[in-house]
Amino acid sequence: MTQTADTPRGLNAATLTLIMIGIGFPLTFAQSVWLNTIVAGLGLLYLIALRVSWRKVSLILLIALPLAFGSWISFWFFGTVDRWHLAWMYGSRVYAYLLLGMIVTMTVSTQRWLVSLHLHFHLPNAFVFGLLGALNMADRVRHEFRRIQYSALMRGENLRLWNPLLYLRIVLVSLNWSNDLAEAMTSQGFTENAPRTELIADPMPAWQWGLAGGLIVIYCAAAFGLRPW
């Protein structure tokens, strides 16, 4: 019997990850305002098509505005050549990167993302379940972080972010918890490097590989062949 991790919407998580990294990497070397705008625009259209909460999307885009502005104005101030182009290019790059990330983070759950990477890119199960285990403890980690700080305060120590004692406690807690969790998982039947029944179906039709490959090729051809402004 198979089940889906959550109701999958849109493209497969592996396809999206491939697009995100496959375009995100060459984007670093491309020099085009237009292409940045197109990448960001297409990303936004995809999010709109999937009806992702527009309030959330606008909030994230708004929060990134000062960073894009920082990039823009730093080239305006410190740039040596072609400031106008560079300012807009590095300013718009912030949004191209951000939207490439958002097509994955805003449309795919952590579980589906990891399972998809496992099924289609052979991410070992130790990483899939290890990461899931740790991510599910995020709230406890937050709580523990505050507890570490408060208990130090009770002894009159203020654990600042550059104090090695803070990290010692983090390492010790992580060591203990990882041990407990790994033991619990093993006792529930998790075996290292053993084949597992794949309970979650995550179909990846061939056309999606084609789509990801096609977009990456088109992007690279445009960025390094056409080189628009």
Add this chain to the structure above:
Amino acid sequence: MQHANSQVAQVNPVRWTIRDVIFLALIGVFFGIIYQLWSYVYYALAATPLKPYANDMTIGVWIMAGPLAGVLLRKVGASVIGELLAAAVEMMLFSSWGAADLISGFIQGIGNELGFAATGYKNWDKLGLLMSTIGATIVTFAWDWFQSGYKAYTPTMNITLLIIRFVSIGFFSGVLVYWIRQLVAKTGLLK
């Protein structure tokens, strides 16, 4: 604590157990919280023309997870995988920067990893951390040369940025990681 004892002490330079993964991922979650606190400082500076300086001053903080994983687990690939795990946690829990998180996590991890590799994975002490600082400084600077457009800044500004970056990585990912390792060693968990 007894069980934990065997975890770090047992050094298998290649194989990754689920315990290693959970351990680094949990550290990654803790780091996510620390990054959030630092990001307020970064954010305040990064919204101004001083953004490149903000990048280089805080970079040591963002890449700490890599060398820390290296000195704690002493495995080939620990810095890259530790940094990637922290990036994956960061991506799924705390930020929307997916692509940037994973790619820069990989680049930063590679820089540290090259440093430890330069010692033949034999020195996880001061020398290893110095090499990993140098590796990370060079690799991340080369990356920002393209990614953040440092090539368009004046040479003087670039030299200043390079020095700031070296000091930041040297302190957070070198000295601080070394102190943490010393403290963990004192507990007897690192044999």
